[in-house]
Amino acid sequence: MEASQPTPRAGDPCAIVIFGASGDLTKRKLIPALYNLTSYALLPDKFSIIGVARQEWSDEAFRDQLGKDLATLGTQPVDQKVWNYFRRRMSFCSGDFADDKTYDCLKGSLEASEKDFGTGGNVLFYFSIQPDLFALVARKLAEHGLTKQENGHWRRVIIEKPFGHDLPSARELNRQLTSVLEENQIYRIDHYLGKETAQNLLVFRLGNAVFEPIWNRRYIDHVQLTVAESLGVENRGAFYERAGAFRDVMQNHMFMLLALMAMEPPTSLQGEAVRNEKVKLLDAIRKPSEEQVLRATVRGQYGPGVIDGKPVPGYRQEPNVDPRSLTETYAAVKIMIDNWRWAGVPFYLRTGKRLAKRTTKIVVRFKTPPLALFGGAESDPIAPNYLVFHIQPDEGITFQVRAKVPGPTIATKAVHMDFDYSQFGGEVPTTGYEKLLYDCMVGDATLFHRTDMVEAAWTAAQPILDAWAEHPPDDFPNYAAGEWGPAAADALMARDNHRWWYAQK
Numbered sequence: 001m002e003a004s005q006p007t008p009r010a011g012d013p014c015a016i017v018i019f020g021a022s023g024d025l026t027k028r029k030l031i032p033a034l035y036n037l038t039s040y041a042l043l044p045d046k047f048s049i050i051g052v053a054r055q056e057w058s059d060e061a062f063r064d065q066l067g068k069d070l071a072t073l074g075t076q077p078v079d080q081k082v083w084n085y086f087r088r089r090m091s092f093c094s095g096d097f098a099d100d101k102t103y104d105c106l107k108g109s110l111e112a113s114e115k116d117f118g119t120g121g122n123v124l125f126y127f128s129i130q131p132d133l134f135a136l137v138a139r140k141l142a143e144h145g146l147t148k149q150e151n152g153h154w155r156r157v158i159i160e161k162p163f164g165h166d167l168p169s170a171r172e173l174n175r176q177l178t179s180v181l182e183e184n185q186i187y188r189i190d191h192y193l194g195k196e197t198a199q200n201l202l203v204f205r206l207g208n209a210v211f212e213p214i215w216n217r218r219y220i221d222h223v224q225l226t227v228a229e230s231l232g233v234e235n236r237g238a239f240y241e242r243a244g245a246f247r248d249v250m251q252n253h254m255f256m257l258l259a260l261m262a263m264e265p266p267t268s269l270q271g272e273a274v275r276n277e278k279v280k281l282l283d284a285i286r287k288p289s290e291e292q293v294l295r296a297t298v299r300g301q302y303g304p305g306v307i308d309g310k311p312v313p314g315y316r317q318e319p320n321v322d323p324r325s326l327t328e329t330y331a332a333v334k335i336m337i338d339n340w341r342w343a344g345v346p347f348y349l350r351t352g353k354r355l356a357k358r359t360t361k362i363v364v365r366f367k368t369p370p371l372a373l374f375g376g377a378e379s380d381p382i383a384p385n386y387l388v389f390h391i392q393p394d395e396g397i398t399f400q401v402r403a404k405v406p407g408p409t410i411a412t413k414a415v416h417m418d419f420d421y422s423q424f425g426g427e428v429p430t431t432g433y434e435k436l437l438y439d440c441m442v443g444d445a446t447l448f449h450r451t452d453m454v455e456a457a458w459t460a461a462q463p464i465l466d467a468w469a470e471h472p473p474d475d476f477p478n479y480a481a482g483e484w485g486p487a488a489a490d491a492l493m494a495r496d497n498h499r500w501w502y503a504q505k
């Protein structure tokens with residue numbers, strides 16, 4: 001019997017203020033996502049969108065530009081009636097983020113939006129801006145009385161990563177933010193957690209009684225998490241030079257996927273209950289010594305190569321990149337979790353740019369049966385069961401089991417049981433931001449990073465960053481664009497008698 005789903009309510013009436021409204025994220029993700037929310041009837045009727053940026057746009061120019069962008073970058077055809085409804089509710093404040101006049105303009109727009117569109121006093125501020133401006137904008141909003149929550153109205157701030165550059169800077173940013181905002185006003189967004197299959201991880205683990213009893217060191221041999229991209233650094237060379245693959249993707253997105261995979265079941269799905277378990281898991285990541293880091297991690301940087309049949313430059317030849325750059329575009333890390341459930345089970349994480357293809361997967365490799373009754377050595381890669389979560393681009397789940405090959409002899413082969421998300425109804429292709437924006441509008445912070453989670457993730461990352469800084473790489477570039485990363489990453493697995501999961505499915 002199908003379980004009935006409660007009909008979710010639309011978000012609270014609110015004004016959505018986007019700082020950095022002329023930037024890429026606004027046109028590629030935020031406006032398309034807000035538009036898509038109308039398809040699910042989850043956007044409140046009483047809403048407005050106020051853009052803030054240095055760009056000298058009038059309200060009309062802002063509306064026209066984002067209308068054009070939506071037509072080309074949205075995930076579904078634009079219904080003019082719906083768009084006109086949006087347009088009317090959009091306005092723009094032009095100004096510098098350090099200038100008090102910008103906030104006076106914003107105050108005026110918020111008052112107009114309350115009057116014209118009944119948004120009440122609720123305001124969602126989205127910081128789609130450079131991280132070094134987060135603290136400034138938060139402070140200015142507070143000084144202008146715009147973050148005050150009174151008369152039952154909320155004021156919430158969504159912040160995009162990076163949440164600091166290392167543990168001390170993350171702590172400092174948290175200190176600055178929490179000096180002007182309450183913890184319950186800060187929504188640190190992680191777009192990976194908005195992905196359908198990422199959200200499905202907990203449902204799969206905890207909604208199916210057959211998996212729960214085997215989700216531990218007794219039955220699981222190891223886990224692999226891969227976030228592979230075929231794109232290079234594009235026009236983000238200057239940013240990436242300071243970040244690198246570990247800070248850009250592993251320390252945040254991948255640690256959060258790891259938390260979803262490995263955390264203890266929460267006592268409820270309430271935000272704090274889930275986040276408490278995530279913090280505990282992050283705290284349990286072993287802090288390796290320098291020597292252990294050098295043995296259990298691999299850094300890489302791509303040289304020139306071929307992607308999709310076309311030659312592409314190496315990282316050091318990308319715009320705004322130092323021709324002798326030592327920034328890693330690939331990272332592989334073996335992580336141990338020192339808790340009762342996972343003692344002794346390695347988690348291998350890898351991410352990189354300009355790899356052979358774009359794919360994000362979590363692979364759980366189970367232990368082999370106690371006796372090799374049907375032949376096949378224990379190390380035979382097809383012998384064990386694998387459970388693969390395909391996070392993107394082809395969302396789904398594969399369970400690899402062993403089955404008998406038809407015929408008179410007992411020969412066995414790995415076969416796949418596949419679940420394909422695309423056959424599962426999703427009416428509208430999403431940007432990944434819909435759920436997160438909606439959650440913020442209803443005050444559900446479950447999928448957002450809490451201050452202590454950010455600090456726990458940096459605490460786990462810091463020994464790796466420190467050891468890497470002490471020992472700069474001397475072999476860059478060490479993989480060609482279009483390959484699967486440096487040979488050392490295969491060697492890391494081979495030392496433990498494992499290999500990366502490369503299969504298509």
Ligand code: BG6
Pocket residue numbers: 191229248249
């Ligand atoms: C971002 C990183 O957080 O995630 C980018 O800054 C990366 O470098 C991106 O490309 C990957 O996201 P997705 O959703 O395309 O896998």
